Amino acid sequence: MVQLNGAVDHATSPFFFPRADSLAVVLDPTAVSAEPPEAVGPVFDQQHANEPLLPFDRHVHESVYGKDPTGTPEADPPPQPESFHNAYLFPSLTRNERLRLTVLWYYTRLVTRNDQLMAKLQDMITLVQKFMGWEFAIVGILDEAVYTRLATANLPLGKLPRRESTCSHTINQTPGSVFSVTNMAEDWRFQSSPHVKIGGLRSYAGTQLRLQTSVGEEVALGSLCIASNTVQKPLTPEQKVSLVSFAAMFTNELVTAMRQNRLGVKQEMTEMLMELQSQEFARRDDFEAAVTGSLRTIYPSATLSIYHTTDNVVRLTEALTLPFSALHAGLWEDTALIDEAIKSENHCQLGSTKVVRAMAGKCGRFHIFVVVASSEVRHVFDDYDLWFVDRCAELIGDYLQQQRYQDALRAKEAFLRCITHQLRTPIHGVLTSSELLAEELASRNGSLKSHNGGRGDTAMCYVSTIQRSGTELMSTVNGILKLNSWARHKAENIKPKSYDLRHLEAHVMSDLFAIYPDYHQKDVSICFEIQLGDQESVVTIDPILLKAMLQPLVINAIQACAHGTVKVTIKAEKSSLQLEVIDNGSGIPLEDQTRIFEPFEKGSVHARGAGLGLTLAHQDARSLGGSLSLVKSREGVGSHFRILLPGISFSAGPAIPPTENVTKSLPKRFHVLSGSGKCPTLLSHLVRHLLSRGFTKSVEPQGSLIIMEKPTDNEPSMEVLKSLQEPHMIICVTLEDVPPSGVLSNVKHLLPHHQTFAVSGPFYSTRLDQVLSQADRQWSVSSTDPPRKMASTDTTSTIQSTHPENIPLHDLSISPPATKSAPALKALLVDDNSVNLRVLRMYCEKRGIPFLLATDGDAAIEQFKAAAVTEPVDLVLMDLEMPRCDGLGATAGIRAYEKANSLKPCTVFMVTGQDSPGDRLNSFEVGANEYFVKPVSLKQLDKEIARYFPKA
Template identity: 35%
Template sequence: MPAQRTTTASFLPKVDAGILRFLRQQAPLQQPRPTTIGPIFDPDNLDKPISALTPDIEATVYPHLPSTTTTTTTTTTTPHPHAPTSISTSTSTSTICDIPAGFDHHDRYLRAFLADNERLRLSMLWYYTRGIEAEDELLAGLQEKADLAKECTGWQFSVIGILDIDVYIRLATHGLQLGILPRGETLCAHTVTQPPGSVFLLPDLQEDWRFRSCPYLEQGGLYAYAGVPLRLQHESGVTVGLGSLCVTSSKAEDPLTKDQQQALVRLADWVVSDLVQCTRARRQRERQRMSDLLTTARMELEKGVSADPVFRILKTIYPKAVIKSQLTTATHVEMEARNPILMSDLEGGLWEDIEYLDTLIAEANHQPLPTTKTVRVMAAPCESANGPALLMVGSKDFQHIFDDVDSWFVQSCAGLISQLWRNRLLAEAINAKEKFLRGISHQLRTPIHGILGSADLLAEELQEACGAGATDDALVAPTVTAVLKTGFMGFAEYSKYLNIIKMGGRDLIAIVNNMITLNRWVDIALTDRHYAMHSIDKLETELRTAISALTIGDMRYSCALFFTHDVPPGFETFWMDIDVLRDSLLPIVYNAIQHTPDGIVSVHSTVDPESKQLTIDIRDTGRGIQQDDQRRIFEAYEKVDAHSARAGLGLTLASRFATLLHGSVALMSSAIGRGSHFRATFRDLEYACNADGTPPSLASTLKSLPRSFYILKSPTRAGSRPRSPGLSTSLTDHFASILTRSGFTPSHSLDHSFVIVDAPPDTEEHHTRLSQIPAGTVCISVASGLPADSEAPVLLEPTSAKNVIHTSGPFSAQTLASVLERADALAAEITPVEPSNPPLSAPIVLPMHLKQSNDDDSASDSDLQPDSNTLLTPGESSSEETTGAGSPGPSATRTSSRPTTLIVDDNIVNLRIMEMYCQKRGLPHLTATDGLQAVETFRRRQSSSSSSPITENEPDLPPIELIFMDLQMPVCDGVNATRQIRALEQENDWARALVIVMTGQDTLADKTAAEDAGGDEYFVKPVILRQLDGVLRRHFPAFEGGWGTYIPQITWLDSSGTPTINTIIIIIITTTIPMISIS
């Protein structure tokens, strides 16, 4: 036996793969399929329709022959309703030899009749045989069954065919030619009308009066015939005949046995089963094609506003159909070449001209069906610009039967059209809402900007008038008050009222921002995410910058903010949309700050590479949340304090933003008086693994600073808010924890250590404690505070204390690196002095994380200490000044200390505020009230900067170097104005001016448009003037304007020489007042 050949081909199955195709390919080629009617044996009756089969005629010409049953004792004859004409136990054939008495028979042979359910039969035939001539697989299978029928009966010929309204079509034959035969003269047309499962058996046509003169006997030479109908049952239970399977012979044959007849019946059922399965497969392929077209159309509709793509794919599927849509308010539908169709007739989704079809079946069944008018309509409701409508597909082809796939496709197309109009309406609604929000945002922010700007400028004026910058509980210096008028309040009193104005304005703008963000949530959620690789340091910087923008100048909050992280080496960067991540965390951090005005807020990030999870824990030592309120805090407009001025939207927005990044926000614990613990978790993160190994610790990179530190802790001050046992708000504890993570160790003595000490409000006590530190020992003084204080650093130490470095929050890896680098440089400069170990007023205190603690998960101080198993690495020193949108550092060519400024704003209040700002800062300035004026003013000024004055009102000024640009203005908006200014600079090779956009619009589209046009900074009104000072100082290093310079502590004495309340004098530095120094 030869070895079986093997193949290395892989098996990739196809759903519609052929079965035994190789056998069929070896079979002889099929006959060419005819397209015309022939052969025609009875041309005289070709143009005559056949008649309907009545019960009387059926009983006469197709009698149900009796069935005889023989037992051992008796023989009985009983009627059998479906007994085949040939099934008999006797040896004689059961044939009808003579014409029944009274039967009026005009033709020389019995022509075929219509079935009693002819319309249903034709509809099912047309559906299950549509396109059958192209189904090679099916036709090959039918050929095999025709061959099998011939083999099992032994007769000469076999035929499988279907019966249409006017012709009989041979699909497969054995021994005969394929053909399309007139229905009336064929024997198979009689078979179709027989009872289901029966065999129409004519073993000798010459002996049967019905067919002894038929053309198939006289001209075709067929003497014997046996056929079975291709039966198919409708879901209603009615059985119809689609065609026939028959065997014939050119000579008379013995009747088929019962087994042979049953074999023919089963073969016929097999043929029908193949037809059904083929139709199902064809419709599945068509459905997939429809689905692909729908996908294509859907993509096109997303880019356009026309429904043409939908009508195009409908025409692709139904190329000869009439496709239209019409409003349902009409009473009828006009269709081509036919009477109008009532709209009510289309409510079911399908209409067909049954009356017309019945007429054709009865009177024109000898002719092909006409295709001159619409006979079948499928409709689906849709929405249009003018209201509810129907999408209709009308067919002129009777043989095109719609099914559920067509219904699904037309309904899907109608859905696309509806979605198109809904999207258009939604877009119009969104545009209207966007215009409203942009307008209301501008209208609200503009007056708030005027209020806050006026308050800031008034505060500066009062400082100048009073000559002192005092805290709320301080007294104004007697030498200063002497110059004030009688009854004139001090700056401290005025500042109380100004602070009320400023804080109210800040709260109002925060509410406006949150409400607008919540109303834009759908737009935000649908916006594409901008993923990129980011680091934990980048996240902390983003949060720190955002917190600065929210709290700068806000004197209500003086808590210490700590950023720490626990990241395995090599997993410092991750794939994330940093903007959405920041927006999800910022409300939680800001909420913690608001509820912790003078405590500790800790933001700790943890990376878990195995679970691909980023966890952010936000803990505070604030007020805490009542148990009953903890469930509702994430709901919109819900607040812990119902009388709070805030809107109660921050945590709602945080939770929603987190969901955009597969994250969640939860309250882990909270206790009244002990604070709260929130956790934000982000899953399915992708990390960039760095295989460089563990980076060196920060301590190992410093050369002169000792590796150990000593904590000089102040005693608990009187009047502080009581805390739960074991809870500490000491800044040095938290700062020491960060130092420990950076590779430093705590020490019990000053020997070979540097000192960290917190800066309490009692500055006299602080100076006393600082004086105990040897001059050769570096001291880091840690003060609480948010980025609001970064613009005015506190310099409390005497000028002689050159060994003290002061720092304030927020504290992160980058700020720590900056502070320690300064301390390392200071340690290299000062001469070490041996400590005399003087008695200290406070005991040595180790960091809290080095103590043993049994506290629970409440926001205790030990909870706030991060783990110490990961060392912080040195980072770049970052400026703590708050800036607007990211921009490059100061240009090397911008050396001016008083840049000429162009103020562009159509609002007189904003224009006046910025004019006063420029006057206070000594900035020469020009103004414009729309973009067109701004461009023209800029062009004229830059062109004539070296020439004489243009007009009396326009003095000789240097070129414009700074532009404050509004966006929403008449005539020409800020974006177009900025674009034209940049074009002028490029065309004339002018120096690039700094464009600071100041607008009430905060949408991403506005920010992007401003940046694309050439804007350098982007500020959303109201703008904090101190924040603006920092930006100008960054771009113009020589800029002398600003909030002021803080000077050392001065102690005032009363008449007895007793020190009074300590006061910090603030000297305002302006362009008109020289710097005053007090030693």
């Protein structure tokens, strides 16, 4: 009842939260809820109680029921056969008794425990009794030995012997018919039956609760009947039809209840499987035990086994084995045993000590089976059961496959760990030795030129080639290792932190030219445009992955551009970070565009690298929840790549103070002379850079720094330059390669009083700062000379000094160290490789750092202890993998000794060929301060040592 004006008493009003799979049953308030009895009784015919019923016999059946029982008048039973000698007619088994019982056991399993169903059946049987008008109404099921009353009207519930139950005769009749006896006391078949003679039953009419199986055969689960202790009139045809219809309704309720029950069981199975999948098990035995536990929950009385085989033979018991192919879709039933049991033991509930049914699931590709075997005759397996067993077997197969995969990964990682060390160690020796050699050559370059006719430059060129080749080889090795370890360590690889995107250009380009120093020779403009507001410059991201994504795109663009432009744009798109790399290079053929992100794919077999850059960048983008895509590309036009990283939060970065001027003598304003328009992007990039460095743009050329494209003799810009009487500094931008002489010969001859400076690629901020600094030095020198001397200044040397070819090799790698008069630190060098140890020794000798040597961890600890007494070690360069005691053990031993003796902690640099996250973490846990992966640039060592020892 809905109360419109009154308050609802929430204390007594029940809260209704519906469930879609629940049944809403309206019960008859007059219905009596009674617990069904467990015992069979009463048993009136004790004489035959322990005798089984006979199998179905068509001749006998027709002699006692008639050939067409539906047309036989109830008052006129067939004549009594001469062979009939029993006190009353005993029922027989049905034509298809095993099939009937199997269907019955399946659809009525635990039916009496379903309270909702029992209540609904009780309501329905009461309605039947009232509609039919007879004294009693009963609905029940008939198993091998017992007729169970599920619901009754005016009779108690009960379990009756099948032999004595009149309904046992009903299930043997023609499906859809009504078996009725108007006056049982006058019928020779039933007049002496216990229910008539003792119970007083007089009239009976019943029909089957029937089902049609998947093969089209009908079976009877039980019966719906009406009865009376007084003689009733025969049922009319309409009443018979009604009774059959009521029976169909009862059957439908039983089937529906079973299906709902099975759906609940399947839900339980699904939850168990999900629980198994969500857990991690270190040992196979533990996982198999968990699977067995789940199976045991569903099949508490079954025999469970998981076993290996080599011949696809399923072992159901120790004595019973079958080929897996002999099972019917994984199911097996001992039909012969069940048939024999039904035939000989149908007077009691069937049971067996032998396995009668079994299910088997194969564990994937492995010859391992999960077997559920049952000796419970009444327990029938269905497709849900088989699905559950198959899924359990699949989980075991998946687990074993995963274990094999993990074993293979561990084997692969062990191999990669070994090969990494074996590759990086010699490459480290080559690169660091070449760096030391470059320093030595640089320091003697002047004398080599004077005495050897420039052979010093030739030697430097050879060393540069060694460095480039070694660096490229190391890059390929690193790419292969990263590709192979990515899937296993991708979660560990992501280390987000606050990062200022305004530093991205410097970080990307410095790393790029450290890996590929010969890209300094490329006549390419690399323009970084950071289109971010003041409140958007800082993001939380893994900066290493961000650089790793962007660098391959920039490298590819540089390789594609002989004399072109690479534009890198960084901008915020709503809550996403977008990075775009656009070049006007060679472009990608249409047929190659679908495979560019595949490993080891290159546009040309002659292209540099292993073809892993885009693959790794694509993986890096996906690991950050974003994407890397090729927006468009046309041959001869260029390519456009886009990185999109959603879910990025932007914030304001610290205010960056104005960049310190890299010039002191050049004018602080500049003027742009229009030219051929061949490189407007380069020119505009230079303009933006000058503005960012504090220069101002002037509309007048007089007194300004002149920037222009490379002029020709007849260009109007040449007339402007001729009109300028005072000397000016002219910076010419060109896409062409700039040789040591001749590019600006026309300017030199036509405008001898001006200072000219040619700039070719690559154009990026650090490079342009270097150009301005060199131009400033040239202008400073020229401006201090008398005017007559200025006019004869040779611009050829100026062009040479600006060209990338003439940047000394040591400027690209490491600056020669300053001589130290009193070193402020002492080093301990630890490495089991003699080449690496010799390189470290030469490095320290070059820097004037006193050192101790050790070839394993134990020796390192002893050296450290011995030195602690007189001259403590300040810096340890420690290898990771060594015999006897590795770098982790040595570092831990050193830290323990320091703590025990209250010593100031030394600085430990782990220098190793291993680059796994686990090695890094373990190194820091034992006390390492830094972790360097070979090959380590000596310039990087200089930088880190200076950071830890600023006074050294």
